[in-house]
Amino acid sequence: MALAFDEFGRPFIILKEQEQKTRLRGLDAQKANISAGKAVARILRTSLGPKGMDKMLQSPDGDVTITNDGATILEQMDVDNQIAKLMVELSRSQDYEIGDGTTGVVVMAGALLEQAEKLLERGIHPTRIAEGYEMASKIAVQHLDHIAQKFDFGVTNIEPLVQTCMTTLSSKIVNRCKRSLAEIAVKAVLAVADLERKDVNLDLIKVEGKVGGKLEDTELIYGIVVDKDMSHPQMPKQIEDAKIAILTCPFEPPKPKTKHKVDIDTVEKFQTLRKQEQQYFDDMVQKCKDVGATLVICQWGFDDEANHLLMHRNLPAVRWVGGVELELIAIATGGRIVPRFQELTPEKLGRAGLVREKSFGTTKDRMLYIEHCANSRAVTIFIRGGNKMMIEETKRSIHDALCVARNLIRNNSIVYGGGSAEISCSVSVEAAADKYPGVEQYAIRAFADSLDFIPMALAENSGLQPIETLSAVKSQQIKENNHYYGIDCNDVGTNDMREQNVFETLIGKQQQILLATQVVKMILKIDDVISPCDY
Ligand code: ADP
Secondary structure (H helix, E strand, C coil): CEECCCCCCCCCEEEEEHHHEEEHHHHHHHHHHHHHHHHHHHHHHHHCCCCCCCHHHHHECCEEEECCHHHHHHHHHHCCCHHHHHHHEEEEEEHHCCCHHHHHHHHHHHHHHHHHHHHHHCCHHHHHHHHHHHHHHHHHHHHHHHHHHECCCCCCCCHHHHHHHHHHCCCCHHHHHHHHCCCCCCCEHHHEECCCCCCCCHHHHEEEEEEEEEHHHHHEEEEEECCCCCCCCCCCCCCEEEEEECCCCCCCCCCCCCCCCCCCCHHHHHHHHHHHHHHHHHHHHHHHHHCCCCCCCCCCCCCCHHHHHHHHHCEEEEEECCCHHHHHHHHCCCCCCEECHHCCCCHCCCCEEEEEEEECCCCCEEEEEEEEECCCCCCEEEEEECHHHHHHHHHHHHHHHHHHHHHHCCCEEECCCCCCHHHHHHHHHHHHCCCCCCCCHHHHHHHHHHHHHHHHHHHHHCCCHHHHHHHHHHHHHHHHHHCCCCCCCCCCCCCEHHHCCCCHHHHHHHHHHHHHHHHHHHHHHEEEEEEEECC
């Protein structure tokens, strides 16, 4: 495709003949885009809610992922349509900003697109639809502010936080252990949270997993767990009051950096060289001992000779520790990462109350626990599970729960889940539509109908009649003038979400509505699709 100008300066587009058929304009373009967006939403729709289905995705190299997390499903799907990619991006932004609600946001956008299609067919201009959606989203967000409730929690009263995290986990594969996992997530967030500044640095929470054991064995460790063991089997397995030297320099004699040649042609020369090397190791070990280190954690490896010497001189060491872990260990133990032996000083040592090696199963699988650290604001969630897929899915679910707890610390407002907030917004948007004299009122009504898609999807996924269930709940909300009736997905016997303790964060829900509206507006405003190849 090329943009050219005629002699009067008027622009025109030149398309090569074989490319002509890939140009879509006007209503055709909008319809094609809408159907691409809807296709993506349809895939995720069945995964929404506590009874949602899981997806199994296989990557080109054969790795299998089983998940029901919207962002992960879309991330792993090989989407090559540009509009479908926008939906993937949408889910990713929700994940980035909020961390939870990644399925809901795509289902919502899909519903908005579906409704927009109907309006387009009735001859309403896409710009008017986009404007109507914008107005409606503002009304919905304001209404959410209005129905939101604040709840108090403290370091001693973590129950409300746990309940909200449990709502997030109840729709995941790990819902069998949702209580214990929610507690772990909340305790982890509170351990690293700065409650005065209302901020949480999730980087201080390390999530580590090891295949084996049961999901119930998942634990929170106030410290760091490293998937490494002591470099020599005869080194002590437990060190109390450890003073840790964290080194990024190798435990070996320096290698010549430029080309040098050392001729060793006699036994004496060899022995001198060997002695020198030994002396070098000896000096290094002595240096560590001199500053008072009782444990050395090294980014690089060291050879058997150094290893033996370390064992002999009673200086336990761990080798090949990754950069990220090294940094976390430094933060947790209050130590400094030392790049050169000469720079090692007693103040740079990290401190930990207990460092122990723990073994798992019948194999020689061992891990290093660094606990009771000087700076207790770094924790590890250590996940156990039957297989790798389970551990990966648990990691993703824990990530969602951590994000929810963090959002609540930032802003402790909640709305009720199970579709109740959406139904309440739908009623209020519908009521507001009549007040608009213009064509926008159709779009506003369509927005209200789209909001109903979430409770309908929840009902459908739980094996209930979607339309009947929705109308019953909606009329109940209107009759009793409250906003906590939702879909009883788990067949508990009541659809009062307050009683079922199904909460979601206010900012998460608002973000869902805002992001979905933004993307749909963007899609509606495209009226010309020019692509180089057929799709
Ligand atoms: P997302 O990735 O969008 O969080 P989920 O599959 O986690 O999607 O589903 C979340 C939806 O399920 C929310 O609308 C939430 O209110 C609802 N939900 C979660 N637990 C329950 C429950 N016990 N009863 C009814 N609805 C629930």
